[in-house]
Amino acid sequence: MRNLVAAALVFSSGLAFADEGQWQPYQMPSIADKLKARGIDIPAEQLADLTRHPMNAVVGLGYCTASFVSPQGLVVTNHHCAYKAIQYNSSKEKNYLADGFLATSMDKEPSAGPNERLYVTEAVTDVSAKVTDGLPLEPLERVEAIESRQKAIIKECESDDNYRCAVRSFHNGLEYYLIKQLMIRDVRLVYAPPESVGSYGGDIDNYEYPRHSGDFTFLRAYVGKDGKPADFSESNIPYQPKSFLKVNASGVKAGDGVFVAGYPGSTSRYRLTTELEFASNWLYPTDAKRFQSRIDTIEAMGAENAELAIKYAGTVAGMANRMKKLNGLLDGFKATDITAIKRKQEQEFMAWYASHGDAKQMDELKALIIESQQQYQTNYYFVNAQSSDLLGAANSLYRLAKEKQKPDAEREQGYQERDLKMFADKLKRIDKSFDVRVDKVLWQADIESYLAQPNRVAVLDEQLNLSDSAALGSKLDSLYGATSLIDQATRLGWMDKSPAEFEQSSDPFIKLAVALYDTRMAQEKAEKTLDGKLSIARPAMMKAIIAFNKDKGLPVYPDANGTLRITYGMVDGYQSRDALYKQPFTKLDGIVAKHTGVEPFNAPQKVLDAIKAGNLGSHKVDDLYPDARSFICKLFSCLDKPEAFGSVPVNFLSSVDTTGGNSGSPVFNGKGELVGLNFDSTYEAITKDWFFNPEITRAIHVDIRYILWMMDKVDNAQNLLSEMDLVRN
Structure with a gap:
């Protein structure tokens, strides 16, 4: 029957045009016809206005996306986006990562951590x-x-x-562009399912499909009694957003138009072939190897110490996600030969450019890119050889002391008065994700990698006495044993000290930071000088690339850079390889089918019990594929039973154009109502950072009906459901 369903979907769907583009909101009116063709009825002009619903309900976390879903500042995002907030509140006695967390009332909602923020973009202004x-x-x-x-x-x-x-x-x-954002500083944890729901399938299923992940968590924004952002205080009150999203409990079906708003991190679609080759041949393999080594080390140490495992859970999750993406990019480059595709595109551009531009400019840009790559490779191992959290803190603190000698306007960004609150919060946060034993082992591994390559830096070698590599372990032990930076109050106290006090310090990490400072600044100066050259060459070439694309009728949108974007598409499966069509929805049945009782396929018993009991309530969907069932039942009348198709949808696919940073982004139906959360991409689609292939590019979303089912039938989060505006078709 599955093959028949797939065949019917092929007949009933298919992409009429490529849903490419991570568009700036102001660009929405220019693609209004494309939105309309996808069944998105909300006016394009409304989406372009950041002061109106639904865009003023979309918020950034600084690394992920979220959205307001109640008038009391309730926010929904991905479980993996809130992972550090959950970890921050976990301990051996109360392991919310393993057990989940639900605050049954607002007074039981703990802080998500001192440096957690919610950013509401209110204005974007061209200041070119x-x-x-x-x-x-x-x-x-x-x-x-x-x-x-x-x-x-x-x-x-x-x-x-x-x-x-x-x-x-x-x-x-x-x-x-100038981005103006309201910054909410008191963020609290409200509801998170256990990791065995939020990350069901773990790294094995990461970037894979079919998928059955409940990747969602609820936070809440708090402000002072005057309604303005404030630091955490028990007297703060829930923030009242200018608008919040209606939640469509009916969800979506195959072929429905959807759009996503969020903060995609970085793409490289306008980069040259030589840059792709550098990433493919050196950067990605080198990074992936390092991440894997660090993950293996932390997991081995964490297996023997539960408290240590909790402290580094967020770090491991972030590295594992990045590492699998890197490996997926490398596999994708080979499977689709993205390099050949990019080279062909570049040849087409150069043929056009021959009569529209100056060939010398392209030669200059390529030379600068090669210089930049060589510079990065030269510095790579030296930078990693400073990876200790304590050395990182010491480096930043000494830099702050030096920068504070300048007028505020002349200080480096990150060290101005506006940055000091977040600077201090970062120093505080170290306590929740740091252990001397782990930090030392990881740092030593990076130093050993540094020692194995030729680009050595004399001052580092001298300070750590690296001529005697056999004694490295004992040398590092002595550094950790003699430092006082492990103490939070001591770290914070260094924020107010002068350069002279640093230079007279006997703390070994402070002494090392002082010794490395001149070399670090010389490298930064060299990098800035090269950036200055590229700031002439890249814009000139980008102007030509935009003109070329417009001549060909291709979409012109900026590469992702962490700013608010909108992308559109449709709910649709895809042909992943010969004879294998992946349907757009997964169901509760798949959770049971995958369950082994062993991590990461260890669904909680309460979830399995609710599924076994058929306790699905109003969240059950009798017909996920109505067009497919109609087609099948014309052939087999005995299958004309809606209940044979019924279940609760868990995850679904769409053709929207997303990347890292879009995690937690609200997925909207054509009316602008919440129907899911973006959380991943298919493995075949990872290469979309470099090249968008409409045939296989699919994003993976948590279906809102699964979220509501978990809240209603499994975790009894009725207090939160009552806050939300639930609607049905």
Whole structure:
């Protein structure tokens, strides 16, 4: 029957056109016809307006996306996005990672951590002319002028301390936009399923499909009694957002149009072939090897110490996700030969460019890219050889002391007065994800990798006496044994000390940071000088690439850069390989079928019991594939029984164009109602960071009906359901 369902879906769906593009909201009116063709009825002009629903309900976490779903500041995002908040509140006695967490009332909602933030984008303004007009040509002066202008624009924007502003580069420096965001500083944990739900299938299923992950968690935004953002306080009250999303409990079906709003991190679709080859041949394999080694080390140590495992759970999860993505990119490059595709595209562009541009500019850009790659490779192992959390803190603290000698406007970004609160919170957070034993072993491994390659730095070798590598372990033991930076109060105290006090310190990590400072600054200067050269070459080439794409009628949108974007598509499966069609929905039945009782396929007993009892309630869907069933039942009348198709949908696929940072993004139906959460991509689609292939590019979403079923029938989160505005078709 499965093959018949797949055949029917092939007949009833299929992509009429490529749903490519991570569009800036202001661009929505320019693609209104494409939205309409996908069945998205909400006006494009409304999506372009960040002060109106639903865009003002979409929020950033700084690394993921979330959305308001109640008038009391309730926020939903992915479980893996809230992982560190769950870990922050976990202990051996109360392991919320393993057991899940539900606050049955607001007074039981704990802080998600001192540096957790919610960012509500309220305005995006084109400031290209302010940043780029009349820039000097000398490379270092140029990049410093760009930074200076960005800081001046940001300072003017942040006249109200409740806002966080940033000036971001688009199209490789061709354009600059000012992003103004309300920053909510009191974020609390509300409800998280156990990891055996939130990450069901673990790393084995990561980037795979079919998938059965309940990757969702609820947080809440709190503010002071005056309604303005404030630091954590028991007297704070829930934030009342300007709008929140209606939740459509009927969900979606195959062929429905959907759109996603969120903060995709980074793509490289306009990069040159030589950059793809560098990533494929050196960068990705090198990073993946390092991540795997670090994961293996932490997991081995964590297997013998539960408290240590909890402390590093978020770190391991982040590295595992990144490592599998890197391996997926490498596999995808081979399977689809993305390099050949990019090379062909580049040849087409160069043929056009021959009569529209200056070939010398392309040669100059390629030379600068090669120089940049060589610079990165030269510094790579030296940077990793400073990977200790304590050395990282010491480096940052000494840099802060040096920067504080300058007027605030001249300080490096990250060390200005506006940054000090988050700087301190980062120092505090170390306690929850740090253990001397793990830090030392990981650092030693990075130093040994540094020792095995030729790009050595004399000052590091001298300070750690690396000429005697056999004694490295005991040398590091002495550093950790003599430092006081393990103590949080001591770390915070160094924020107020002068450079002279650092230079007179006997703390071994402080001494090492002081000794490395000049070398680190020289490397930073060299990097900025090269950035200055690229700030001329890349925008010029990007301008030509945009003109080329417009001539061909291709979509023109900026590469992802962590700013708010909208992408659209449809609920649809795909042909993953010969004779294997992957249907767009998975169901509860798949959880039971995969269950082994052994991690990561160890579904909680309460979930299995609810499924076995048929306790599905109103969340059950009798007909996930109505068109397919109609087709099948014309052939086999005996199958014309809706109950034969009924279950609760768990995950679903769509053709929306997403990448890292879109995790937790709300998935909307055509009316702008919440129908799911984006959390992953299929393995075949990972290469979309470089090339969008509409035939196989699919994003994976948690179905809202599974979230509601978990809340209603498994975890009894009725207090939260009563807050939400649930609607049905």
